[in-house]
Every structure is written in structure tokens, then in C-alpha cells.
Amino acid sequence: MAQTPQEQGSETLSNLLQETRRFPPPPELAAHANVTSDAFAAASADPLSFWEEQARRLTWERSWDKVLEWNPPFAEWFGGGKLNAAVNCLDRHVEAGLGDRVAIHWEGEPGDSRAITYAQLTGMVCQAANAMTELGVSKGDRVAIYMPMIPETVVAMLACARLGAIHMVVFGGFSVDALGTRLDDSEAKLVVTADGGYRRGAPSSLKPAVDEAVRDRPAVENVLVVRRTGQEIDWSEGRDVWWHDIVDRQDTRHHAEAHDAEHPLYIMYTSGTTAKPKGILHTTGGYLTQVSYTHWAVFDLKPESDVFWTAADIGWVTGHSYIVYGPLSNGATSVMYEGTPDTPHKGRFWEIAEKYGVSLLYMAPTAIRTFMKWGEDIPAGYDLSRLRVLGSVGEPINPEAYMWYRKNIGGDRTPVVDTWWQTETGAIMVSPLPGVHSGKPGAAMQPLPGIAADVVDETGASVPNGEGGYIVVREPWPAMLRGIWGDPQRYRETYWSRFEGLYFPGDGAKRDEDGDFWLLGRVDDVMLVSGHNISTTEVESALVSHPSVAEAAVVGAADPVSGQAIVSFVILRGEVGNGGDDLVSELRSHVGASLGPIAKPRQIMVVPELPKTRSGKIMRRLLRDVAENRQLGDVSTLTDSTVMDVISAKLPNANSDE
Numbered sequence: 001m002a003q004t005p006q007e008q009g010s011e012t013l014s015n016l017l018q019e020t021r022r023f024p025p026p027p028e029l030a031a032h033a034n035v036t037s038d039a040f041a042a043a044s045a046d047p048l049s050f051w052e053e054q055a056r057r058l059t060w061e062r063s064w065d066k067v068l069e070w071n072p073p074f075a076e077w078f079g080g081g082k083l084n085a086a087v088n089c090l091d092r093h094v095e096a097g098l099g100d101r102v103a104i105h106w107e108g109e110p111g112d113s114r115a116i117t118y119a120q121l122t123g124m125v126c127q128a129a130n131a132m133t134e135l136g137v138s139k140g141d142r143v144a145i146y147m148p149m150i151p152e153t154v155v156a157m158l159a160c161a162r163l164g165a166i167h168m169v170v171f172g173g174f175s176v177d178a179l180g181t182r183l184d185d186s187e188a189k190l191v192v193t194a195d196g197g198y199r200r201g202a203p204s205s206l207k208p209a210v211d212e213a214v215r216d217r218p219a220v221e222n223v224l225v226v227r228r229t230g231q232e233i234d235w236s237e238g239r240d241v242w243w244h245d246i247v248d249r250q251d252t253r254h255h256a257e258a259h260d261a262e263h264p265l266y267i268m269y270t271s272g273t274t275a276k277p278k279g280i281l282h283t284t285g286g287y288l289t290q291v292s293y294t295h296w297a298v299f300d301l302k303p304e305s306d307v308f309w310t311a312a313d314i315g316w317v318t319g320h321s322y323i324v325y326g327p328l329s330n331g332a333t334s335v336m337y338e339g340t341p342d343t344p345h346k347g348r349f350w351e352i353a354e355k356y357g358v359s360l361l362y363m364a365p366t367a368i369r370t371f372m373k374w375g376e377d378i379p380a381g382y383d384l385s386r387l388r389v390l391g392s393v394g395e396p397i398n399p400e401a402y403m404w405y406r407k408n409i410g411g412d413r414t415p416v417v418d419t420w421w422q423t424e425t426g427a428i429m430v431s432p433l434p435g436v437h438s439g440k441p442g443a444a445m446q447p448l449p450g451i452a453a454d455v456v457d458e459t460g461a462s463v464p465n466g467e468g469g470y471i472v473v474r475e476p477w478p479a480m481l482r483g484i485w486g487d488p489q490r491y492r493e494t495y496w497s498r499f500e501g502l503y504f505p506g507d508g509a510k511r512d513e514d515g516d517f518w519l520l521g522r523v524d525d526v527m528l529v530s531g532h533n534i535s536t537t538e539v540e541s542a543l544v545s546h547p548s549v550a551e552a553a554v555v556g557a558a559d560p561v562s563g564q565a566i567v568s569f570v571i572l573r574g575e576v577g578n579g580g581d582d583l584v585s586e587l588r589s590h591v592g593a594s595l596g597p598i599a600k601p602r603q604i605m606v607v608p609e610l611p612k613t614r615s616g617k618i619m620r621r622l623l624r625d626v627a628e629n630r631q632l633g634d635v636s637t638l639t640d641s642t643v644m645d646v647i648s649a650k651l652p653n654a655n656s657d658e
């Protein structure tokens with residue numbers, strides 16, 4: 001018999017792996033933590049005063065008249081206030097005497113490196129702002145940035161912020177089509193790019209994709225090109241301008257105008273599952289307030305002594321908030337790395353962490369699982385003793401990956417903060433605080449102070465402890481998206497129509513017996529097998545907890561008998577070879593033993609790679625296409641579009657027990 005939604009919700013929860021391990025904050029960290037448990041009570045008693053206090057961590061040219069103006073679903077934070085995001089990230093630190101502090105330790109993939117101080121970065125950003133002005137960019141214009149991970153990318157973003165131009169960074173791995181649709185939607189007039197960047201030990205070109213995308217798009221007036229690799233490129237006289245020709249000759253001073261708190265700062269496109277990508281709009285004052293606060297609070301940042309590293313791409317919102325705006329607004333010293341983790345060897349990340357004495361590290365579970373696959377001997381060869389806090393973002397972190405990260409990277413000593421948020425939320429929303437919470441492997445724990453996140457059932461009512469449902473946000477928050485670029489109706493429909501008056505992120509969650517949050521992935525990914533709700537995350541975690549499995553992706557495929565059947569794709573750990581003849585049946589039993597027989601996959605295929613986005617999220621819709629023998633959908637936002645060919649080619653003799 002069909003279940004009620006409530007029954008389905010709590011059942012999703014009851015399937016979860018039992019997790020009883022707890023890791024209290026290290027006493028030394030707790031004793032000096034930036035944020036203690038008092039913050040929660042203070043913030044919930046008066047959230048608006050709490051956010052005002054955080055806004056005062058920034059420098060405003062004019063203070064706000066009103067903290068929040070809320071006309072659901074449209075919010076205005078700090079209305080009447082004026083500030084410049086670039087000044088907050090740069091000039092004010094120089095004025096405070098920190099000009100000689102390193103802002104960015106940049107490491108190129110071939111081994112070249114640059115240490116850029118706050119004074120130098122300020123000068124570079126002023127020069128770029130002057131150059132963009134010369135190219136006719138002014139306040140409100142859109143500027144596309146299609147770049148490798150080099151300092152000029154940060155410089156270009158901050159130059160836009162300085163001018164009040166709206167930046168739109170497109171991940172350098174995206175296809176011509178993906179770039180083109182974003183140029184159309186944002187009507188960008190300038191594209192900043194490079195000849196190429198280094199990836200996997202070789203120059204990888206960028207300029208040809210821009211040439212192709214811009215060919216039929218006369219709205220783009222100029223292409224500003226950084227020389228990074230020295231590759232041969234085509235040149236369009238009059239349109240293309242070398243960065244070193246125009247930027248380097250500019251004045252290193254630039255007078256920055258203060259912009260309204262609600263002035264747009266950037267657009268970031270998220271692909272969603274179908275149709276046209278959504279241009280998520282972020283504005284200045286509220287965004288910077290929450291990004292700055294969360295970076296300081298969640299990582300317990302001590303800017304005078306910590307070295308922070310977000311090992312993620314700048315074309316992902318994580319790069320915007322925690323490579324650029326969070327660390328720089330806090331005056332932190334950050335590491336930025338251009339290339340891939342296995343070039344020229346699999347210890348590259350740990351070599352970099354050792355070289356710069358990284359103390360706070362932030363990365364995605366997909367990277368952690370890759371390191372698990374390569375084996376613990378690799379990080380064991382480096383001195384990682386400076387690390388104090390490890391962060392995770394982008395997907396639910398499987399308990400197994402959490403334990404591996406904590407033990408092999410964190411020396412069994414560092415807290416792991418599993419941070420839940422989205423492009424749309426702009427900044428971290430749910431996360432443990434390293435000096436407050438006893439971490440649970442796989443749990444995002446609690447909404448941060450000032451954030452009214454909740455777990456609700458189908459009707460929008462809070463679920464009691466011990467039950468599952470949907471994560472929602474009940475009150476506006478400073479870094480929330482202000483809309484979808486050019487499409488207010490889609491903004492309402494996508495985020496505000498599922499539950500009356502509540503923001504709906506689209507993720508499933510459970511609240512455990514202690515009231516702590518566990519994120520279960522996208523609601524669209526929840527499978528309905530013989531009338532039972534099973535989350536893909538849980539089956540994946542069960543598979544990853546088997547010693548032979550490094551990564552797993554699970555989808556529900558149409559099945560004549562059970563409605564949906566569970567189909568799994570697994571990547572094996574390096575040391576197990578092909579895993580042996582009995583591997584598939586062994587894995588099925590392993591899942592059955594962890595989660596119950598209903599969760600046993602119908603099919604398990606061993607694959608060499610999985611299709612992923614720039615942030616390492618598995619594109620399950622493509623795997624569903626494969627599992628249901630359909631033509632593949634849009635692959636333009638895959639980091640590596642050849643992966644699907646490899647998987648499809650494997651299918652006829654797939655390692656299945658069917």
C-alpha cells in the first residue's frame with residue numbers, strides 16, 4: 001500500500017547508517033574560539049541586531065537606515081548603506097598597516113609561484129579597474145570572466161566590484177555553448193580570458209572557445225587576454241586587447257566609489273537539471289557581511305597566523321565566497337592553486353599544504369574520495385601538522401570519507417566542518433562550529449547563528465527530532481540570492497512556491513535524535529523503490545564503506561516491477577584491481593546488510609570515472625539516461641565530456657549480475 005508522505009519522510013531517515021562516533025572540539029581550539037555557544041542564543045533572540053553587528057565588521061562609507069526590508073520573496077538588506085566590496089577586501093587592510101601581509105600565495109601547476117601582498121593586490125586591482133574604464137566598462141555593466149586559476153582572475157573580479165560592474169565568472173572547463181548561453185543571458189560587453197592555463201601537465205587553451213562564442217555575439221565589445229601559457233592564439237584586431245598592454249601601464253591608484261548595499265555584485269549561473277541555466281544574482285552589503293562572518297566563524301580564522309586554502313575552482317560559488325570575498329574581506333592569507341591534484345604527482349596538494357603551512361583547508365568530498373582512492377601513504381609523506389580545521393562542501397560527505405579526511409589529513413586531531421549551502425544562499429548556512437560542536441561523521445549539525453533553517457514535512461510543518469523531510473529556510477538571510485537575472489517569475493516558482501512563505505533549496509534532510517541536521521542530497525534524486533523512499537546518498541555511503549570502493553553514484557531507473565530500481569556505478573580503490581569475480585554480489589550483500597534488503601542495487605557497474613560538474617557533483621541525470629538506455633541529455637557543463645563515452649562504451653559488457 002502507498003505510504004503517506006510523512007511515513008516516507010521518516011522512513012528515509014530510518015534507512016540511514018547508524019553513526020555513533022563523536023569528536024569534541026580540541027580544548028585549545030575551544031578555549032580561543034572566535035565563536036562560542038552564546039552566539040546562538042543572542043542571534044535567535046534578535047537576528048537583525050545580530051546581523052547588524054556582523055555588518056559592522058566591514059567598513060561602510062555610509063551606514064544603513066534599515067537592516068531588512070522584506071517583501072517576500074524580495075529582500076533588501078542594509079538599505080541606505082553604502083560600501084565598496086573591493087575596498088573592504090583590499091584598501092582598508094592596507095590602511096590598517098597590513099599592506100605587507102601576503103593576500104595570495106599562488107602556485108602554478110608547472111611549479112611557478114607568486115606571493116602577492118595586500119598592497120600589491122590593491123595596486124593590481126586599481127590598474128585593472130582603470131583599464132576596464134578605458135575599455136568603456138562602467139557601473140552596472142556585465143563582465144564575463146573565463147579564466148584559469150591565476151591571480152588575474154581574482155584581480156578582474158575585484159576590479160569589477162570596485163567599479164560596480166557585475167562579474168559573471170564562467171568555469172574555464174565549460175564548453176563554447178555553455179559560455180555562449182551565459183553571454184547571451186547576461187549581455188556581457190567585456191570578456192576577460194587567457195590564452196590558456198595549465199591542466200594535467202599541459203597548456204589547455206581558453207581563447208579559442210571565447211573566439212567561437214563571441215563570433216556571433218556583437219554585444220561583446222572587447223576580449224581582454226592574459227598571457228599565461230604563451231600558446232599560439234588567433235587575434236581579432238580592435239576587439240582583442242592584451243592584459244599586459246593595457247593593464248600594466250595604468251595608475252596603481254583608483255578612487256573607488258561606494259555603492260549601495262543592494263548594488264549587484266555578481267551573477268553566477270547554476271545549471272539546474274534542465275532548460276536554461278539560472279543566473280543567480282548576489283548584491284553587495286548583505287552578501288559580504290555573511291560571507292565574511294561565516295569564513296571567520298566556521299573556520300575559526302585567526303588572520304594574523306592562519307593560512308587558508310580553498311582547494312576548489314573559482315568558477316564555483318565556493319571560489320567566489322571562500323577564495324575571494326570571505327578570506328580577503330577578513331585580511332587572511334590564502335593559497336590558490338592552478339592545477340590538478342595529481343600533477344606532476346599524487347602528493348601535489350599535500351606538498352603545497354606543507355610548503356605554505358596551510359592551517360585551514362576547504363575542499364569537496366569528491367576530492368577527498370579521490371585521495372582515498374590513491375591511498376593514505378601519499379599524504380603520510382608530508383608534514384601536515386599545521387592544520388587546525390578541515391572543511392567539506394558541495395555534497396553530503398560520506399561518514400567513511402569524513403573519517404579518512406580527519407585521520408589522514410587532520411592527524412586525528414582537527415575538527416571537520418561539513419558546510420551546507422548553495423549558490424543561491426551565497427554563504428554557509430548549516431555547519432558545525434569547530435569550537436562548539438562535537439562533530440558527527442556525515443552531519444552538517446546546526447544552522448549557523450542568525451540562520452533560520454528547519455526540516456519540514458510535506459505540509460511545511462517542522463518535523464520532530466528523529467525524522468526526515470526537506471530542508472527549508474524560514475527567514476531571509478543577508479547573503480540570499482536577490483533573484484534570477486531577468487526572471488523574477490522563475491525565482492518565485494523555483495524557490496518560493498513549494499512551501500508558503502518558506503525558501504525551498506530542493507534538498508532532503510533529517511533531524512536526528514539530538515536535533516542535528518543531516519543532508520540527504522537533492523530531493524529529485526530520492527528513489528521510490530516498491531513504494532519505499534530511499535536516498536541516493538545513503539546507498540552511496542553504504543557502497544563507499546566497503547573497502548574495495550572509492551566512489552559510488554546511485555540512480556533510480558524505471559523498473560517494471562518495483563517502479564524504480566537502484567542502479568549503481570562504482571569506482572574501485574586503486575589497490576584492489578578489478579575487485580574479483582564475486583565483487584558485485586559482495587557489494588549487493590554489503591548494502592543489504594547496512595541498509596536492509598530493499599536497498600540492494602539491481603545492478604552494479606564498475607566504471608573508471610563518473611560524470612561531474614565543476615564542483616564535483618555527480619550528474620545523476622546523465623547516469624539515469626544511461627541506466628534507462630536513453631539518448632544523453634545536455635553534457636555542456638561536464639568537467640570532462642569524454643567521461644560519458646567511456647561509461648557508455650563499457651555498458652554492453654558491464655560488470656552486472658543481471
Ligand code: 6R9
Nearest residue numbers: 393394395396418419420421422423519522
Ligand atoms: C556550495 C555549493 C548546492 C547543492 C546543495 C546540496 C549540495 C552542498 C553540501 C551539499 C550535503 C553539504 N551540497 N554542500 N549537500 N552536504 N555540505 O555546493 O553550491 O554548487 O550551488 O550546490 O550542493 O544539494 O543544494 P552549489
